[in-house]
Every structure is written in structure tokens, then in C-alpha cells.
Amino acid sequence: MQPDSMIRMTGALLQHGPASDRVYLMKLASPDVPRIIRFMEQLASTNGYTKLFAKVPGPAEGWFRAQGFKVEARVPNMFNGSQDGCFMAKYPKRERSVIRSPKLVQDVLSTAREQSLQNGRTLPEGWTIAVMKPEDAKAMAGLYRRVFETYPFPIDDEGYLLSTMDSHVRYFGVRDTEGNLTALASAEMDCTSGNVEMTDFATLPENRGKGLACILLAHMEKEMARAGIDTAYTIARAHATGMNIVFARQGYSFAGTLPNNTQIKGDLESMNVWYKPLEARDKTL
DSSP, X not given: OOOOEEEEETTEEEEEETTTTEEEEEEOOOSOHHHHHHHHHHHHHHHTOSXXXXXXXXXXXXXXHXXXXXXXXXXXXXXXXXXXXXXXXXXSSGGGGSOSSHXXXXXXXXXXXXXXXXXXXXXXXXXXXXXXXGGGHHHHHHHHHHHOSXXXXXXXXXXXXXXXXXXXXXXXXXXXXXXXXXXXXXXXXXXXXXXXXXXXXXXXXXXXXXXXXXXXXXXXXXXXXXXXOOEEEEEEETTOHHHHHHHHHTTOEEEEEEEEEEEETTEEEEEEEEEEEOOGGGGGO
């Protein structure tokens, strides 16, 4: 299944396509909010998409509410440390808004929230963690290809990795004693808004159980704080106990659940939003 398409309109960045069966407003940079909303609705109507999804700063919330959008998750002070981030949705087909297996979603959340903060996880002796470079792109694409059968973004494509690496994404990887890439994650930075999405976590099956995702996340937080980022957040699979625990243990707060939001491994999955302010003291580490 091909990933959905990315398009720009008057400074706004959108993704749309049949894979996730949605229009996703990833970045609202245009003051002409009504025009962006009309464009989203036209895309959805023309292509028969069953969800319109938008990540917008608090001042734009009213515009979207007026057109039938509802807030599904809210991240305090996500934009420049002063404006909330609103994850809003509208459903042309109501059934798309109904969370499947709601008890499982609640059980995962309950399990994650019961976790105590954990610090000090360390890599196995001789293993290393570092920012990925262009020459790593081929190995990165291969690892992502092994871990994810399908994914909402083409992270298994070397060209895509190089393009995003050159713009707004920092990829971090763990290597074993022989220099083999064993785990990856990315920090998708919005420097103008002071936030970062911690995403694209992947560990090879044979190396799971070593806490590599936790170690990557802690390392990435320090690097993002140094870069002047105020707020970190993630959009994690609501049925994936492990990743929700990773963020809860690292001190992230739950912001809300996005019903049937994202196509992963060929199926639409509900997603949990977690967030964490990156405290000023971290910026000196």
C-alpha cells in the first residue's frame, strides 16, 4: 500500500490519501483559515475520505468548531510555550468516529498510567546512540522495512529519509558492538512553533526487551531541549501497550485519543496523544 500524498497550500502542509482514508492538516501556517477548511472539505468530498483531521494552535480552534470539528486531544502550551495545540476531527461517516475495542484502549491507558517514572536506563556495554547521517539512510530504510509492513509515511524509502533529514527531522539510532543498526526513532521538529513530535520508533525483533525505545526517547529529549524546543509530544498506537508505557515512564501526560486515525500495518488504528514540557534545566545538559 502506497503512503498518502503530501501537499502544500498557502503555507499549510496537508497529507491525504486512501491509505489512512483521511485529510490531515499537519501544519497551519496560513492566516486564511476558512480557505484551508474549505480545501480540506473539498478534498474529502472529492475522494470520499471518512475523516478530516487537523493539528492547529488554540486561536484557530473556533474556526474549526464552527465547521463541525471537535477537539479529540489537547496539548497545553504546545505552540511557542503559550498556545494550546488542538487535535481536531470531523467525520463525514459517523462510524469512523467510534473507537473499536474501547475496553482494550482503556486497559492500555490504565496499564501505562500505573507505571512509575523511570530514569537511568543504559545501553548494553559497547552499544552507541547517535544522530543519523545521510550515509546511514540505506540502513535506516532497511530497518524500517523489516519492522513495519506498512506505515503512514514512506520511512522505508531512502530518498524520503534523506529529504526529511535535510529539512526538519533528526533521526537517532542505536548501534550494537559490531556497528549494526538495531533501533531508530525520529524527532520531527517544528522550530517556528517550539514543538517536536517524537515518532517513528522501531527496534529489530531480536533486540527488543532492552529498553532501547526508552533510551532513545530520553536522549532525544535532551537534544531537543538544547535546540530550544519547549514541548515534546507523540501520537502512539492506542492498542500498543509497550509504546504507551515508554512515554508514561518518561513523564509524559495523556492528552486524548484519536479514533481510527492512522493506517499502520494495513489497518486503521486509534492513536493516543502524549505530551511533555521540556524544562529549561534540560537545555543545559
